[in-house]
Amino acid sequence: MRVGWFQRQLHKSEAFRGYTLLSPALIFLAAAILIPFAILVVMSFWTTAGFDFNREFTPHNYQQIMERPIYGALLWRSLWISTIATVFTVVLCYPMAYYVAFHVHRNKMMWIVLMTLPFWTSYLLRVFAWKVVLGYEGVINSGLMWAGWIEAPLEFLLYSPTAVIITLAHAWAAFAILPLYVSLEKIDKSLLEAATDLGDGPVRRFFRITFPLSMPGVISASILIFIPTTGDYITPALLGGPDGMMIGNLIQAQFGAVNNWPMGAALSIVLMLTIAAISVAFILVTFFVRKRIT
Numbered sequence: 001m002r003v004g005w006f007q008r009q010l011h012k013s014e015a016f017r018g019y020t021l022l023s024p025a026l027i028f029l030a031a032a033i034l035i036p037f038a039i040l041v042v043m044s045f046w047t048t049a050g051f052d053f054n055r056e057f058t059p060h061n062y063q064q065i066m067e068r069p070i071y072g073a074l075l076w077r078s079l080w081i082s083t084i085a086t087v088f089t090v091v092l093c094y095p096m097a098y099y100v101a102f103h104v105h106r107n108k109m110m111w112i113v114l115m116t117l118p119f120w121t122s123y124l125l126r127v128f129a130w131k132v133v134l135g136y137e138g139v140i141n142s143g144l145m146w147a148g149w150i151e152a153p154l155e156f157l158l159y160s161p162t163a164v165i166i167t168l169a170h171a172w173a174a175f176a177i178l179p180l181y182v183s184l185e186k187i188d189k190s191l192l193e194a195a196t197d198l199g200d201g202p203v204r205r206f207f208r209i210t211f212p213l214s215m216p217g218v219i220s221a222s223i224l225i226f227i228p229t230t231g232d233y234i235t236p237a238l239l240g241g242p243d244g245m246m247i248g249n250l251i252q253a254q255f256g257a258v259n260n261w262p263m264g265a266a267l268s269i270v271l272m273l274t275i276a277a278i279s280v281a282f283i284l285v286t287f288f289v290r291k292r293i294t
Contacts, residue, residue: 044266061266078246082230085168097180119174130167134158159241168229176221183217
C-alpha cells in the first residue's frame with residue numbers, strides 16, 4: 001500500500017521527485033551536521049576532572065561564560081572584526097563583480113578565473129604572505145621608509161586587529177565575488193534601459209534598480225564571509241598579536257593546550273547561536289529594507 005502511494009506521488013509531483021533525488025545528500029548532510037552538534041551540546045554540560053570527563057549534567061560552563069568578562073570581550077571583538085572584514089570585502093568585490101557582469105561581453109569565464117586565481121593557493125600560505133607584506137621590515141614599511149614618508153615602521157600593520165581584517169578580507173574575497181557576480185548577471189538589462197529612458201542618471205539608476213536587485217548576492221556574500229571569519233583562529237594566531245586574538249583562538253586552546261573540552265564545546269555552542277541569531281536578523285532586516293526600496 002505504501003509502495004503504491006509512493007509510486008503515485010513519484011509520478012504526480014515533480015517536487016516530490018526532486019526531494020527524492022536529493023534525499024540521500026540531504027540525509028548525509030543532516031547527519032554530518034546534527035550528530036557533531038548534538039555531541040557538542042551534550043559535552044558542553046560536562047566538566048573536566050583531571051584528564052577525564054565528569055559526565056554529570058551541569059550548566060557550570062555556561063555560568064563561567066556569563067560571569068567572566070574575558071569570554072564576552074573576545075566574543076565581541078570577534079564579531080566586530082568579522083563585521084568590518086565582511087563589509088570591507090563586499091565593498092571591494094562589488095565593483096569587480098559589477099564590471100564583469102555589465103562591461104565584459106566576451107570571455108567572462110576567463111575574467112572569473114583570473115579574479116579567483118590568487119585563491120587557488122593554500123590559505124595558510126596566503127596568511128604567511130601577508131605576514132611578510134605587513135611586517136616591520138615588510139614591503140609596505142620598507143617602501144614607505146625608502147620614500148621618506150615615515151621614519152620608523154608602522155606598528156599597527158602587524159600583530160593588530162588591522163592585520164587580521166586585511167588578511168581576512170583578502171582570504172575570503174573569492175567567496176564574495178562569485179555570489180555578487182551571479183546576482184548582478186541575472187539582472188534584466190531592459191530594466192536599466194527603461195530607467196534611462198525615463199530620465200534616471202547612472203547613480204539614481206544604480207540605487208533604484210541595480211543595487212536592490214543584487215541584494216540576494218550581497219546577503220549571500222556577507223553570510224558566506226561573516227560566519228567562517230567570526231570563528232577563524234589561524235589568522236589571529238599568526239597576525240593578530242595580543243590585541244587581535246579572537247574567540248576561535250580561545251576555543252582552540254580549550255580543545256588543545258588547556259584540555260578542557262567541555263568548556264570548548266560550550267564556547268562553540270555560544271558562538272554558533274550568536275552567529276545564527278545575527279545572520280537571521282541580518283537577513284530579515286535586509287529583506288524588509290529591500291521591500292521598502294522596491
